[in-house]
Amino acid sequence: MTDALVADVLFGAFALGSVITGWRVFHTDSMMRAAFFLLASFAAVGGMLVILGAEFLGMVLILMMAGEMLVMAIVMVMFMMNPAGLNPMWMVHQHRVAVAAGVSSFLAIASLGFLVDFREDPNVQPEMATVELGIELLGDSMLVFQTAGVLLLATMIGAVAIASSRGRFGAAEEGSEEPALDPEDRAAS
Amino acid sequence: MLVGPLGVALAVFIAALVAVLLVERAGEPAAHEAPSPTERVPFAGGLPPQVHAWNRYHARYYVMALVFLVFDMEMVYMYPWAVVFLREGGIAMVEMAMFIAILLLGVLYAWRERSLEWS
Amino acid sequence: MRPAAPLELAVPLVGIVVVIGVYVVAVLDQAISERVGGGTLRWRRVAFDPLRSAAHLVTQQRRTTERPDTPGWILAPALLSALAALALAMVPLGPTTVAADPETGFVVFSAAIAFVMIAVYLHGWSPNSLFALHGAYRFGAQALSLQIPFLLAMLATTLPAESLSIVDIVQAQESLWNVVRQPLGLPLYLVVGVGASFWGPMNLPDAADLAGGTGVEDSGVARLLWKSARSAMLVAVAAMGATGFLGGWWGPWLPGAVWVILKTLVLLGVLIAAGHLFARVRVEAFVVVAWALLIPLALLNIFVSGAVLL
């Protein structure tokens, strides 16, 4: 076996794995399993990125997804009825539309692979990729990088302001009582 | 060299995973008869639970989890920055300090709003 | 190309290191516990009881609950052990003596630590038992607030190395160990490391007040494997601490590999002793401290040590 063959086999395994686990996400009753299948799917995508030469991006994707998917599992279990699938159920709503949307967006993205003119010369020094990323970040893309910081700050404050039920100035629902649906309750409150 | 260091790391990971799974299978001694209902009751100090434990679990730290999601993004930038830090010198220091200071404002806000505590 | 051992050598060697590491943790833990508890140390017991207890668990029936998530329950200890093995494979015993030293070794190690939360959550969720579930969610809070300080504390070691490779991180410590260069680094790393391997004062998911937490329904080989996986993780954290902060293989007179092992044992001893001397922390208070104190401290560590380097 040559290096190229090993790489091809691994790439195929990761690709297949990501598709299969991605499909399982919608085919399980348990929110925990759904979240962790998605995590497996993302990890496989990370593996594909590594084989394509983007070692840093691939590994960072895997690293990040652990935390993100745990948060997703926690939130899904929190708000979905029957989170463990003790009652069997069907995860997908409007699945004809979903299948159509999925297939068409896959085709659209896959077509990029054929339509875009990629550079002929492969990246000669993949091990310098991280360094180049850093230089780019601090050089030409400095403004983008700092803007990202401000955006993240806005997201953080927004998330806290919306989600938190209490703050320095008292409970969040104070003065913004939700009107009762039943007229009698409304009169009472 | 057939596989690079990451290949070796992957092999170690998979080998350990499979080995432990095999031990788990092999370690199961010859099955006693199927467990009776009382042998399957989850532990709560001796009394059986009224309902299933799996529930819409009220994770009291959901606001912190959201803050984490955002702050975690920052780490993506820190790695390449750390690698070129010595090369770039003062400019790297200033830029990252600015970026971090902006993000820390968010953490400071969350802390002041007491949303890191249990809701 | 970065150094990597041949597969047929790396895999069994890392396996052996994990098994020995787990045994050493069991022995150290029992010895230190006897010492702290004021009992008499009987070395025969200390040396053989872990083996006997392991044999007992292996020959015991595996319990199940009414409606568990069986695949998840089986997978959790395997995942945790595999993560520990992966992390240990990244620890170099010498400039070229390492199972695997990827370009992004530091990121791979961080990913291994990050996935611990998946393994613990899986382990606590699967038995469908309330106290196990509480353990899983507690670790969620603990791990989410620990991850950023953990990454930041470790990241400072890559500044002098100008690389994410673990071997390079050790190479950069030839003249000066990081423990001196970044005095805040090692204490921070040990605090978050104990948290990431949920040991001692940071053993929130498997705590006594949850009657054993995520492990409350475990028996037989499942209990043994979960316990060993935790110990293996502790070994990995100690070994990486020795590598990242105590100069890895650098040291006079002795061969490099011996230095790595000695430093790892010292850190292991510190971590295990801390487990018997510090009470368990409250999860809520810890979350606040992690965000409001550990993250700023870790950033301070990065910027101050960075400024000194320039």
Next chain:
Amino acid sequence: MVLRRLLTGLAAGAPVPVLPVAGLGTRDALRELRIRAELRPVDVPAAASVLVAAGSIPEEFGDPLTLLHDGMPHPRAVVWWNPGDSAGPLLRRFADPTVVYGSADELVSAVVRVFRDLYSGHGPSSDPVVAGTGRAPWEGVGPYGQGGSGMTGGVPYGRPMAEVAPDRDGLRLDVVPLTVGPFFPQFPPGLRLEATFSGDVVVHCLPLVNPFVDIARGDLTIRPGLDVFFRALFEPVPIAELELARARDHLVWLADALTAHGLPALGLRALRLTHALGGTSAVPGVRRLSRAIEWSQVLRWSTRGVGRFDAAGRTSLGGCGPVARAAGLPDDARMEDAAYRALGFEPIVQDAADAAARWRQRLAEVVQSLALARSAGAQRSKVTGQVESPRGLLTAGSAPASRLLPLLPGLLEGLEWGDAVATIVSLDIDLEEAGLAERLASAQAGTT
């Protein structure tokens, strides 16, 4: 096969994981098993191989005891130590229990023998008390196989699912009702708490009635160490004996509390100290232990503000001993005893009213009691009919635990489970003492 024989051979020599279940009067004797190298007491049935039940166990604990037994993995066995007369019906539930009469040494050797037999193939593993196989079947009825009514209806696998309820942060998420106890490891023996969880927070709780009150008629076994306080209700007893028993009881509490806070090794040290209280090394030993507990401040950090009584709550703490004194009330029955006053006794008082203050209070009282015991010589207490037990005012008919139990809901509701356990631990509730006190009252009423 060779491997299997090797493994069972090794396993037979392992420290025996025992699950101790204390009946009336045997709490401390079973705790002492922690010191034995041959045994390893564990918290939960899943970790245990031998169930060690001791003394008379209240009849209403029959079903929980059965569940503990059935929850142990095979191979397993039951050993009953000094069963009381009332243990008969419970004992008959188990297929083949080993019954041991005699000292702790005999118990240990019997447990080890039973365990070895399990592994040499001589002793059969104990059968489940409730027979039957399989689990509750679950057939869905809806188009995708869901249960009776909607997604959360029905009783899948034999149990219903949790239901939603509004919560303090405005979310409507599931609440899980669960009665914790009576053998929950960090709870005082016999405490059953009807709790409702929303996430890991206790939103409602209600302690159930004390099971030790109507324990077997006529069985008034009092555990060694506690008996001196009950004797003091009827006759003057040596103050030295009372105070040593108090110090001992606090140290036993300390051993449990340290274990609950993740420090079992230090807990063992506290337990070992109880054997050397008479000697001169006792006070330095206690001081060293206090330093080992307090130097890192972690314990104080994780108990500060936990389980705090508010100003109104403090007023209802009369007769609650160390709990009251930790809340700033100089409440101590010893002050009414002239013999104590002659010794210059002054109660120690803290003012924080939280779990940390109660820890400090008991550590300080151990030292105070040891000092009192030394200076008391042969003096005897002068007051009878009431006595300050290690937990507070004890009379025939009322004990501190019966005053503390009603306070639990107000204290625990809204706390995270870990804090709730830390609070319960810090209160040192002794249901056995309360049960005996009430039985004593009814016995007196019967004789007069």
